[in-house]
Each structure stands twice: as C-alpha cells, then as structure tokens.
Amino acid sequence: MDSSVAIQPHIAVCPSAGIGHLTPFLRLASMLSPPPSTTNNSCNITLTLTLIIIRPTLSSAEENQINTFLSTHPHINSSHFQILPVDNNNSSNSKKQDPFVVHYDAVFRSSYLLANHLSTLSPQPSVVFSDLMLASGITKPLADLGIPNYTLISTSASFFTLMVTSASLRTTSGDSDSDSDGDEIPGLGPIPMDDIPPFLMSEPDNNMLTRIIDTNCRHLHETKGVLLNSFDFFEPESVSTLQSGKLLATLPPIFPIGPFISVGSLKGSNNISWLDNQPPKSVVFISFGSRTAMAKDQIRELGKGIERSGISFLWVIKTTVVDKEDKEELNDLLGEAFFMNTKERGLIVKEWVNQEVILAHSAIGGFLSHCGWNSVMEAAQRGVPLLAWPLHGDQRVNARVVEKAGLGVWERSWGWIGERLVKSEEIALKIQEMMTSEKLKKSAARVGEEATKAWEIDGSSKKMFGKIIDNICQK
Incomplete structure (x- = not known):
C-alpha cells in the first residue's frame, strides 16, 4: 500500500449494556480515534469513528459516562440503537434474576437488528468492534456485507478461556460438568x-446467561479477531494458549492489547480532593464495582473491619444492584459511632467515582476490590496492591490471575457473596496485611512496570494494536 495515500476508514464501536462493558469500549474508542489533526503512524489514515449507544441504559453511571465521553471527544460521532423490550416473563427468569443479566438478554435478542442499523450509517462502516453479547446477531450479516467485525472480551483471558471451553464442551457433549474437582x-x-461460577456449569435451557454466552461463543469463528484487555506478562499461559489454537482450533486471531489506555475524561465524584492531604501510600481504596451490592449485615462488618484496621480509607459504598434505586442513608446503615470514630482518617462516597484517577493518586497504597476485570486492569496499570474479595461471576478466576501475577492477595475462605458473614476481625487483618507487606508492594510495582512496557515501542500490546491498525489499512 502506498503510505502517501490517505485512507479514511469508518469504525463503528458497539458496546453492550452495563458500565462494566461500556468502560472498555470507551477506552478502545479513544485509542482508535485520535483527534482529526493527527494520523496513525502505522499507515497514513484519518479515522472516522461512531459510538453505538444502547438504549435504554440500565444505570445512571452509564448515562453519565457516555455524555462526558462524547463532550470530551467531539470528533467521535454517536448513533442510538434501541433494543427490544426486556422480557420479564422469560421462563428461565427467577424472581431474583440479576437485572443486568435480564438487560443482557434484551441486548442479545436485539443483536440481529444491529447489523441493519450499522448498514444505514453514512458512510457505511468499514470495520466494527463489538461486544461478545452481540456476536450471534451481527457477525454473519456483517460478513455478508463485507464488513469485518472484531469482538472485544470484557473479562480476563483466563475467564474467556473458561467460557469457550465450557461452551465447546456443551456443544459437543451437552454437558459441561466435570467428573472431578480440579x-x-x-x-x-x-x-x-x-472457582467456577454456577452459570458456567448450568444447562443453557435452565440459565439465561449460560444460553447467551454459549450462543455467542459459537459465532466467534466468524469474527476477524478477538480483542483482550490483558497483556502477555499478566496472563502468559492463557494468552499463549488462546493464540496457539490449542484450546479451540476455530478461534480467530487473538489480540491482547491491554491494559487499555485511560480515557482520562470519565466523570466521577469530586470529593476525592480529600486524598490530596493524605500521606503517600497511606490510604486503602475500597470499591466493589457497579454490579455488586452487599447485604447490609456484611456492609456493617466491613465498616467495623475498616475501623479496626486503623488504616486511612476511601470507601465507595453501594447498597443496591441498580444505582438508580440507591436511597439508603449511611448513618442508618453504619451508625453514627462509625463516622465519629473514623472522621479523621476516612471518607465514604456513595456516588460513582472516577476509579482510574483515584488509583493513580499518590495517597493510595492498596485496593480492596471485587476483582471485576476493569478494576483489575486499572490496578495493574498503576502497580497498586490489591486485596481480592471476589463475589460472583468471573471474579474468582480473575482473583487467581491477580494472585499468580503478584498483584495481590486473596482470602479464599471468604467465599462467594452471601455464602457466609465475613467478620470484621478477618477483614481488618487482611487490610493490614495488604497495606504493610513489602513483598506485595514490590511484586505489584513490577506488574505496573510490565504494564507500562506492554505499550512502549516494541511492547507486546503496542505490537498487537499495530496489527489491528494494519488490518484496517488493508481493508
């Protein structure tokens, strides 16, 4: 290709529902689309990019981030895609069905309409980057239109390995259950x-999320490639196995391009200026993500554990699964004594915060986290030691990655959310261990160094991202 000839590909970026799926797509969109005054060095290209916005959004956090992102990236276009109504009468629904999963199902059922929506954009996209939840509905129609589609995986390479393995076993044998432990x-x-979430061991007919994952995994071979928000050093075995074809010969090329580069403009609480007055590495940041709501008795024990630890803290507290419904008064929940005893060394924030800004702050010395993958990558990128408290879904597998890579520690006996009440004494000891361990500080710092190297010249993630850009140029 003549590098002196500028080409102008139109890229469509299609997230799924929920802030956990939206965040990596906003970062990817920012990485793919520099301002119009710049071009990519891999080839002389000027990118046009459209962000597809799923309507309706489920959480206030999503709405806030979309609006802030578009206002700070005026060169990125947007297009709204209205999904089918949520099916609350689905036979596999229980009364306690996760509202996020119900919303994923609506996105999944609507995915076949998205290809037509994309084809009506002007100009028609020359390449699409989409969420796994959309794969079954759009990969073949896009291929028929001659539009390559890359699938972005919003979890770890390790959990993706487990997902495609489980889906493959169910496809070939109709049963994913193992005969033995381990x-x-x-x-x-x-x-x-x-460590395997129950839905990965369920039959698709009996579990909505299992059905969604299995169906979409069966269409991965139709995609141009799979993007992972991870890097070689952090998950070497899973990444190399996925790339080798040893796991599943039908998988397309695998592109680990993490940690995704920070957007730097996401909206969050302004209360974190409190951190500016704290000593370096003295504060533990506590957050369990956008989807996790602990039981009130566990929140109270966590509060007592934080108080017992004697460590300064910034705690993002969440009392409902969907943030729009969160009306709990913290004084009623934790008691006035907690606030009196910790007012000199702690801050509680109830609204959504800009977590990547917090983790980059010099005052943060550790992170008590559920091990959602965005949180793990944000901690890895900055070398922040992590205390893993996985609560559901992919989080135990992610915690294994964190522990093995040297980024953090994990107390397995705490179990899944609701399995048992973890007492304040245990919590206090683990927080102190994370914040005082010199060995952990050094190993976490090394993870941060390797994350930086992955994006330096000749770094593994930078090379992989360059291959994607080259593919776009060739298209």
Missing part, C-alpha cells in the same frame, strides 16, 4: 470447581 484446562491449569 480438572486441567489448557492455558488455565487445574481449577477448583468452587
């Missing part, structure tokens, strides 16, 4: 059955 999975090693 079966060996290529790229993942022996994994205790307790």
Whole structure:
C-alpha cells in the first residue's frame, strides 16, 4: 500500500449494556480515534469513528459516562440503537434474576437488528468492534456485507478461556460438568470447581446467561479477531494458549492489547480532593464495582473491619444492584459511632467515582476490590496492591490471575457473596496485611512496570494494536 495515500476508514464501536462493558469500549474508542489533526503512524489514515449507544441504559453511571465521553471527544460521532423490550416473563427468569443479566438478554435478542442499523450509517462502516453479547446477531450479516467485525472480551483471558471451553464442551457433549474437582484446562491449569461460577456449569435451557454466552461463543469463528484487555506478562499461559489454537482450533486471531489506555475524561465524584492531604501510600481504596451490592449485615462488618484496621480509607459504598434505586442513608446503615470514630482518617462516597484517577493518586497504597476485570486492569496499570474479595461471576478466576501475577492477595475462605458473614476481625487483618507487606508492594510495582512496557515501542500490546491498525489499512 502506498503510505502517501490517505485512507479514511469508518469504525463503528458497539458496546453492550452495563458500565462494566461500556468502560472498555470507551477506552478502545479513544485509542482508535485520535483527534482529526493527527494520523496513525502505522499507515497514513484519518479515522472516522461512531459510538453505538444502547438504549435504554440500565444505570445512571452509564448515562453519565457516555455524555462526558462524547463532550470530551467531539470528533467521535454517536448513533442510538434501541433494543427490544426486556422480557420479564422469560421462563428461565427467577424472581431474583440479576437485572443486568435480564438487560443482557434484551441486548442479545436485539443483536440481529444491529447489523441493519450499522448498514444505514453514512458512510457505511468499514470495520466494527463489538461486544461478545452481540456476536450471534451481527457477525454473519456483517460478513455478508463485507464488513469485518472484531469482538472485544470484557473479562480476563483466563475467564474467556473458561467460557469457550465450557461452551465447546456443551456443544459437543451437552454437558459441561466435570467428573472431578480440579480438572486441567489448557492455558488455565487445574481449577477448583468452587472457582467456577454456577452459570458456567448450568444447562443453557435452565440459565439465561449460560444460553447467551454459549450462543455467542459459537459465532466467534466468524469474527476477524478477538480483542483482550490483558497483556502477555499478566496472563502468559492463557494468552499463549488462546493464540496457539490449542484450546479451540476455530478461534480467530487473538489480540491482547491491554491494559487499555485511560480515557482520562470519565466523570466521577469530586470529593476525592480529600486524598490530596493524605500521606503517600497511606490510604486503602475500597470499591466493589457497579454490579455488586452487599447485604447490609456484611456492609456493617466491613465498616467495623475498616475501623479496626486503623488504616486511612476511601470507601465507595453501594447498597443496591441498580444505582438508580440507591436511597439508603449511611448513618442508618453504619451508625453514627462509625463516622465519629473514623472522621479523621476516612471518607465514604456513595456516588460513582472516577476509579482510574483515584488509583493513580499518590495517597493510595492498596485496593480492596471485587476483582471485576476493569478494576483489575486499572490496578495493574498503576502497580497498586490489591486485596481480592471476589463475589460472583468471573471474579474468582480473575482473583487467581491477580494472585499468580503478584498483584495481590486473596482470602479464599471468604467465599462467594452471601455464602457466609465475613467478620470484621478477618477483614481488618487482611487490610493490614495488604497495606504493610513489602513483598506485595514490590511484586505489584513490577506488574505496573510490565504494564507500562506492554505499550512502549516494541511492547507486546503496542505490537498487537499495530496489527489491528494494519488490518484496517488493508481493508
């Protein structure tokens, strides 16, 4: 290709529902689309990019981030895609069905309409980057239109390995259950059955999320490639196994391009100026993500544990699954004594915060986290030690990655959310361990250094991202 000839590909970026899926797509969109005054060095291109916005959004956090992102990236276009109504009468629904999963189902059922929506954009996209939840509906129609589609995975390479393995087993045998605890999975090693979320061991007819994942995984071979928000150093076995084809010969090329580069403009609470007055590495940041709501008795024990630890803290507290419904008064929940005893060394924030800004602050010395993958990558990028408290979904597998890579520690006995009440004494000891361990500080700092190297010249993620740009140029 003549590098002197400028080309202008139109890229469409299509997230799914929920802030956990939206965040990596906003970062990817920012990475793919520099301002119009710049061009990519891989080839002389000027990118036009359209962000597809799923309507309706489920949380206030999503709405806030979309609005802030578009206002700070005026060169990025947007297009609204209205999904089908949520099906509250689905036979696999229970009364306690996760509202996020119900929303994922609506996105999944609407995905076949998205290809037509994309084809009506002007100009028609020359390449699409989409969420796994959309794969079954758009990959073949886009291929028929001659539009390559890349699938972005919003979890770890390790959990993606587990997902495609489970889906493949169900496809070939109709049963994903293992005969024994700790079966060996290529790229993942022996994994205790307790670390596998129940939905990955369910039959698709009995579990909505299982059906969504299995159906979409079966269409991955139709995609141009799979993007992972991870990097070689952090998950070497899973990444190399996925890329080798040893796990599943039908998988398309795998592109680990993490940690995704910070957008730097996401909206969050302004209360974190409190951190500016704290000593370096003295504060533990506590947050369990956008989807996790602990039981009130566990929140109270966590509060007592924070108080017992004697460590300064910034705690983002969440009392409902959907943030729009959160009306709990913190004084009623934690008691006035907690606030009196910790007012000199702690801050509680109830609204959504800009977590990447907090983790980059010099005062932060540790992170008590649920191990959602965005949180893990944000901590890895900055070398912040992590205390893993996985609560559901992919988080136990992610915690295994954190522990093995040296980024953090994990107390397995705390179990899944609601399995048992973790007492304040245990919590206090683990917080103190994370904040005082010199060994952990050094190993976490090394993870941060390797994350930086992944995006330097000749870094593994930078090379992979360059291959994607080259593919766009060739298209």
